[in-house]
Amino acid sequence: MSATRPLKIGKLDAETSAKIATRNEKLGLEEFRFLLKTMVSSGIGEEAYCPRNILLGKEEFPTLTDALSETDEIVFDTLDNLFAKTKTSPQEIDILVMNVSLFTPVPSLTARIINRYKMKDSIKAFNLSGMGCSSSIVAIDLVNHLFKSYKNAFAIVVSTECMGPNWYCGTEKTMMLSNVLFRSGGCSVLLTNNASLKHRAIMKLKCAVRTHLGSNDEAYNSCIQKEDDHDYRGFQLTKHLPKAATKALIQNLRLLVPKILPLRELIRYIIVEGQLLTRLAAGLGLNEYDLEPARMALHRFGNTSSGGGWYVLGYMEAKKRLRKGDKILMINLGAGFKCNNCVWEVMKDLKDTNVWEDCIDSYPPKALVNPFMEKYGWINEADAEEKVQAAIQLNGCIS
Structure with missing residues (x-):
């Protein structure tokens, strides 16, 4: 497993x-105030990464070159690290699955990887798109099924998202949320069904359960790519999203729990990613210790979409929380609306600092300071409108 820190992309x-x-001159006082309020409550720190074209002011007119450059940096960095870390050659890979929801160039991104690493002609490649934040477990489940047909095989799953071409430049509040909440990142995972390599494995997949509420109109439309009334494309997160997530999770656990009873005795750690963390925590019976990895990953890296769960897992490994025999439940929620869960068994004591190497000793901080709260906490004060207007004028949007 190898997550990435896309250093060249830039921190936000x-x-x-x-x-x-x-910079969005279409924003009025109300919209700008809404954005600042969302930033303040996001739980994201100042170290998360943002696509270069956004930092350079090219968000309204992204190019194919921008998108390919962003994806290449994330994907090739994580794969370079994975091959070096596992001492595996790209030519040994039998199955390649890539999941990126919002970017589908031709040739495919899997073809781009195969070309870059000169993988063998017999490789089985799958490019998953449009499946949202839960698509990493979809990819894992796909590999698990393919392993029934391909014996003693190596498979790689690459999970990321291309944010640059999908920055929303309009004024619809439900579509501005994604600009604030999502950040750049990604991960690659090496899997095998070769029993002779069991001694090298760090985790074993026990089961995977997928639930899809696409037949429910409210759930389907709760998280959807669309264009606003002025033809600005973006990703809409509606007020029905929490309800859809809760329903999908309940449906999923009804299928999962009988496979792994008793739940709390078998599973020591539960991973939940993203902004729905607090809402779902109480229902799952999670305590502050359980929630710490997800909150720290959100603070350091932001919501990295389908790659997010692996940053959480990396935190747990770097903190030496994962011991041989532990069971881990990974919970992914995403557009569709989907809830996809999988259970892993830890095969050895884990202690690699991985992507957290440069900062793990500073987490968790004594006080989780929100830099946006420090700079823009005044947004909740009585005279906030005057300060908002001053901030906009300072940046040249209103003369």
């Missing part, structure tokens, strides 16, 4: 976030 701090927001 509080000041830069506000400048990007004020």
Whole structure:
């Protein structure tokens, strides 16, 4: 497993976030205030990554070159690290599955990987698109089924999202949310069904359960790519999203729990990613210790879509929380609306600091300071409108 820190893409701090927001000259006071409020409550710190074309002010007119450059940096970095870490050659890979929801060039991204690493002609490649934040487990489940037909095989799953071409430049509040909440990142995972390599494995897949509420109109439309009334394309997150997520999770657990009873005795750690964390935590009986990895991953890397769960897992590994025999439940929620869960068994004591190497000793901080709260916490004060107007004028959006 190898997650990435896309250092060349660039970090998005509080000041830069506000400048990007004020570049949108269509925003009025109400919309700008909404953005600042969302930033303040996001739980994301100043170290998360943002596509270069956004930082350079090219969000309204992204190019294919921008999107390919963003994807290449994330994907090739994580794969380079994975091959080096596992001492595996690209020519040994039998199955390649890539999941990116919002970017589908031709040739496919899997073809781009095969070309870059000169993989063998017999490789089985699958490019999954449009499946949202839960698509990493979809890819894992696909590999699990393929392993029934291909024996002693190596498979790689690459999970990421291409944010640059999908930045929303309009004023619809439900579509502006994705600009604030999502950040750049990704992960690759090496899997095998070769029993002779059991001693090298760090985890074993026990089961995977997928639930899809696409037949429910409210759930289907709760998280959807669309164009607003002015033809600006974006990703809409509606007020029905929490309800859809809760329903999907309940349906999923009804199928999962009988496979792994008793739940709390078998599973020591539960991973939930993203903004629905707090809402779902109480129903799952999670305590602060359980929630810490997800909150720290959100603070350090932001919501990296389908790759997010692997940053959480990396935190747990770097903190030496994962011991041989532990069971891990990974919970992914995504557009469709889907809830996909899988259970892993830890095969050895894990202690690799991985993508957290440069900062794990500083987590968790004594106080989880929100830089956006420090800079823009005044948004909740009585005179906020005057300060909002001053901030906009400072950045040249209103003369």
